[in-house]
Amino acid sequence: MPDFTPRVFSGIQPSGGLTLGNYLGAMKRFVQMQDEASHETIYCMVDLHAITVWQDPARLHAATRELCAGFIACGIDPEKSILFNQSRVPEHAQLGWLFSCVARMGWMQRMTQWKDKAGKNAQNASLGLFAYPALMAADILIYHATHVPVGEDQKQHLELTRDIAVKFNNDFGVDFFPITESVIEGAATRVMSLRDGSRKMSKSDPSDMSRINMTDDTDTIAAKIRKARTDPEPLPSDLKGLDERPEARNLVNIYAALADVSAEQVIADHAGQQFSTFKPSLADLAVAKLSPISAEMARLTADPAEIDRLLARGAQRARAVAEPVLKQAYEIVGMVGA
Ligand code: AQP
Numbered sequence: 001m002p003d004f005t006p007r008v009f010s011g012i013q014p015s016g017g018l019t020l021g022n023y024l025g026a027m028k029r030f031v032q033m034q035d036e037a038s039h040e041t042i043y044c045m046v047d048l049h050a051i052t053v054w055q056d057p058a059r060l061h062a063a064t065r066e067l068c069a070g071f072i073a074c075g076i077d078p079e080k081s082i083l084f085n086q087s088r089v090p091e092h093a094q095l096g097w098l099f100s101c102v103a104r105m106g107w108m109q110r111m112t113q114w115k116d117k118a119g120k121n122a123q124n125a126s127l128g129l130f131a132y133p134a135l136m137a138a139d140i141l142i143y144h145a146t147h148v149p150v151g152e153d154q155k156q157h158l159e160l161t162r163d164i165a166v167k168f169n170n171d172f173g174v175d176f177f178p179i180t181e182s183v184i185e186g187a188a189t190r191v192m193s194l195r196d197g198s199r200k201m202s203k204s205d206p207s208d209m210s211r212i213n214m215t216d217d218t219d220t221i222a223a224k225i226r227k228a229r230t231d232p233e234p235l236p237s238d239l240k241g242l243d244e245r246p247e248a249r250n251l252v253n254i255y256a257a258l259a260d261v262s263a264e265q266v267i268a269d270h271a272g273q274q275f276s277t278f279k280p281s282l283a284d285l286a287v288a289k290l291s292p293i294s295a296e297m298a299r300l301t302a303d304p305a306e307i308d309r310l311l312a313r314g315a316q317r318a319r320a321v322a323e324p325v326l327k328q329a330y331e332i333v334g335m336v337g338a
Contacts, residue, residue: 004178006039009145011046011086011136014063015055016203018070020212020290021191024257025151029186031075033149041081042143042318043071045311048086048093049136052129053117053204065307066297070214072310073296082321084314086139091322095138096131098329102168103134107160113153137161141177142322149183152190153200158182172332188257194228197246212286215294222283225251230275237271239264251275255282258289 010030012022034041045067050060064085071083086092108114108130118125128135136157140148141164148158158180165177193199193210201211212224229247236242242249255270255278256263270278300307330338 001175001178004144004146006147007143007145008033008039008041008147008149008183009044009140009143010149011044011049011139012067012071013050013203014045014047014060014067014085015050015053016063018067018214019191019201019203020214020254020286021151021188021201022203023074023214023290023293024186024188024191024254025153026149027071027074027076028257029149029183030071030081033147033183034076034081039147042145042321043076043081043083044139044318045071045085046136046139049132052126052132065304066215066301068307068311069297069300070293072300073214073293078310078314082314082317084311084318088311088315089142089318089322091142091319091326092135092138094326095142095329096135098333099134099137099141099164099168100131102171103131103137103160103164107163108133111160112156133157133160134164137164140180141165142325143318144178144325145180146178147181147183149185151200152184155182155184174332176328176332186257187261187263188253191254191257192246192250194224194250196229197250212290214290215297216290217294218287218291221286221290222280225279225283225286228279230279234275235267235270235273235278237267239267242267248275251278251282255285258282258285 010026012018012026030041030043033039045064047060047064068083072078076083111133114130114132117129137160140161150158162179165179168177169175191201193201193205194212195207195210199205203211205211209224209227212221216224228251230251231245231248233245235248235252242252252263252266256266259266270281327338
């Protein structure tokens, strides 16, 4: 394998508003990785992924701009990182097609996200939803990215990205695509729904009470935490005591991730507390951490022309990396005129 330039890529779908799950599971790590000097960082609003399930066009347009504001408000600096929306860089879809021809149907059928999202009605799901992981592999490999920070739910897709890179390299006898590492780290790599501790917090959950949106105001955040489902027991004195208590475990993890401490530390500090005491502390912490971000998002969203300018500039920088990689991939595959 050649030495690949250390490069970080990740994306978020503008399929709704940014949630606390996206923030703690992905965005916080994006910002840390941006601020480490050892690699370049490329972050993307993956609008082509969002339309694998129906999106209202006007809503998608607004959500993409709002997500861009979210990236910046959380600490992504569009000068340090390349920040853009996926559809503006056509090389993603072009490499995605090559990967649709490399990946196998059986691989896609095993994806738990496909099974969850298509549900019992798989015959009616879009072909794009089925092929989602091939396009995701292209998002990553079009930049020869070596590291991808994601939440726990994306682990399987990252493994598939590695399988696609290996198969492409083997099929064509090249060492062209890197074998990308996933970076799944932090106290909240899987933030669960506030209404059901067995489901992940999700932008597209029909219940708004299941999630904290990064644009929720102070009262809404406090009300959602107060009404979060829990059990009647107080907090235990060690982490093992949370083993069969998914909702309690979730609130402890959220507290830990927001406070930048370990879950063990949260338990040590709050052992024996009833949720009537713990929830208000968590609500205060969440408001203190999230309010400045939502205020900054509102400020940035009020200037859509500036957001569009930043996205256009980001896409230009992204294409400068992506174009030569696609050209070489086309040459490897045997396209005339590549
Ligand atoms: N609940 C979560 N906990 C931890 N990390 C999460 N991520 C998403 N939800 C959680 C991480 O956020 C990044 C962007 O995710 P995405 O928008 O591309 O898609 P998703 O994982 O499908 O997120 P949603 O919110 O559930 O969107 P919808 O409802 O549209 O499907 C990823 O790194 C993801 O791991």
